[in-house]
Amino acid sequence: MADTAVPLEAGTETVNRPGLLKRILLHNLPAKIAAVPMMLTVLVVFVGCTIWTIYYSMTNSKLLPTGKFIGFDQYERLFATSRWNVSVTNLIAYGVMSLVFTLVIGFVLAVLIDQKIRFESAFRTVMLYPFALSFIVTGLVWQWIMNPTLGLQGTLRNLGWTNFTFDWIANPRMVLFALLIAGLWHGTGFCMVLMLAGLRGVDEEIWKAARVDGIPTWRTYISIVLPMMRGVLVTAVVIIGSGIVRLYDLVVALTNGGPGISSEVPAKYVFNYMFSGGNIGQGLAGATMMLLTVLIIMIPWAYLEYGGKGKRT
Numbered sequence: 070m071a072d073t074a075v076p077l078e079a080g081t082e083t084v085n086r087p088g089l090l091k092r093i094l095l096h097n098l099p100a101k102i103a104a105v106p107m108m109l110t111v112l113v114v115f116v117g118c119t120i121w122t123i124y125y126s127m128t129n130s131k132l133l134p135t136g137k138f139i140g141f142d143q144y145e146r147l148f149a150t151s152r153w154n155v156s157v158t159n160l161i162a163y164g165v166m167s168l169v170f171t172l173v174i175g176f177v178l179a180v181l182i183d184q185k186i187r188f189e190s191a192f193r194t195v196m197l198y199p200f201a202l203s204f205i206v207t208g209l210v211w212q213w214i215m216n217p218t219l220g221l222q223g224t225l226r227n228l229g230w231t232n233f234t235f236d237w238i239a240n241p242r243m244v245l246f247a248l249l250i251a252g253l254w255h256g257t258g259f260c261m262v263l264m265l266a267g268l269r270g271v272d273e274e275i276w277k278a279a280r281v282d283g284i285p286t287w288r289t290y291i292s293i294v295l296p297m298m299r300g301v302l303v304t305a306v307v308i309i310g311s312g313i314v315r316l317y318d319l320v321v322a323l324t325n326g327g328p329g330i331s332s333e334v335p336a337k338y339v340f341n342y343m344f345s346g347g348n349i350g351q352g353l354a355g356a357t358m359m360l361l362t363v364l365i366i367m368i369p370w371a372y373l374e375y376g377g378k379g380k381r382t
Contacts, residue, residue, distance in 0.1 A: 119360065126353035134349055143354040153355065156333040163245050163334075164313040167252050171309055172302070174253065175260025180290060182261070183268045193265070196258040204255065208322025211251040212238065215323075238324055241331035248332060251323055256312070260305055267301035268294065307370045314362050335359055 121134075126143055130136035147153050178196060182189055199207065214220045217236040225233040237247035271294055279289040295302070317336035324332040335355055343352030 122353050122360070123357055126350060126357045128350050130349040130353075132347050132349070136350055139350075143350045144358075147351065147354045147358070152330055152333060153335070153338055155330050156335045156338045159245060159332060160313065160316065160334050163248055163252075163316070164310070166245075166249050167256075167313055168306065168309055170249070170253055171257055171260050172305060174257045175305070176264045176295075178257065178261040179264035179268055182265055193262065196261055198258070199255050200259040202255070204318040205322045207251055207255045208319045211247070211254070212323050215247055239328060241328050244324055244328065244332045248319065248323060251319060252316075255319070256309065260309065263301055263305050263308075264298070267298035271297055303370055307366060310366045311363055314359055314366070 125134045125136075127138055127140055128134070128136035129139050129142070182192055186192070215222075215235065215238045217223065217239055220235070222233060222235040225235075237243040275293060275297075276289070279293060284293075315336055316334050317340065320326060320332055320334050320337055326333040326337055336359065339352045339355040339359065341352075342348045342355065346352070
């Protein structure tokens, strides 16, 4: 059968649909072929493993994923476990503080560096350097600093300040603040770089107009510049938020969940139940809840970045 030509509006050429589809498929064919392994990886590893995790979280699997289907019983046990509830509470408290302080400190540092200071590149490198380290290294460094015997407290007491106290990693009421300090030291530089890129993208004419109108600099940043950096802010929130949900190695290196379970987090709970506690079903139930949390963060971001653009245009 001959290809069907579909006429367009007056003054335009006819379009051969099968021919157009063929050209689209053949266009940049090597790149499409090269992307096939990655597409298969996404389907098999990410999508497949996600389905596998959700299914076996509804079984009574112990050492191996061979248990029978029990529905939502594992989730009922999960939220009836005090250790899980403590870990969720810790993550919420740490996450709120970490998100707020990282954004605020990162923005303030970006504003300071944006003042065309000397040695700007050196300052950017110094501030970003902690982000190049792994969370394990960050946790060990801050564990040495906060060690009540060998760290800052012991050093200052040996120098004569015998009443100086800095034992946060051994204090259940302060251990989350110890984690917060280490986390901010690690991630604030990266947030600063994102914010600085957003600031450098603001048109210079906007600054000139603000100065002509007599608007104070601080108000220009808050009322004009920040709303224009919406995309950068949303990206920073998503990156920081997903990192908070996955918080594990910093806790293991700095406090190992202690004292007691006062610094326990969901990722550590999942790891312990799957590999140490011999309860795969319970661990996968916790992992599924973490996945749900990440989706809660990612879906609004995807909607704002992609779904909302068509309505705004």
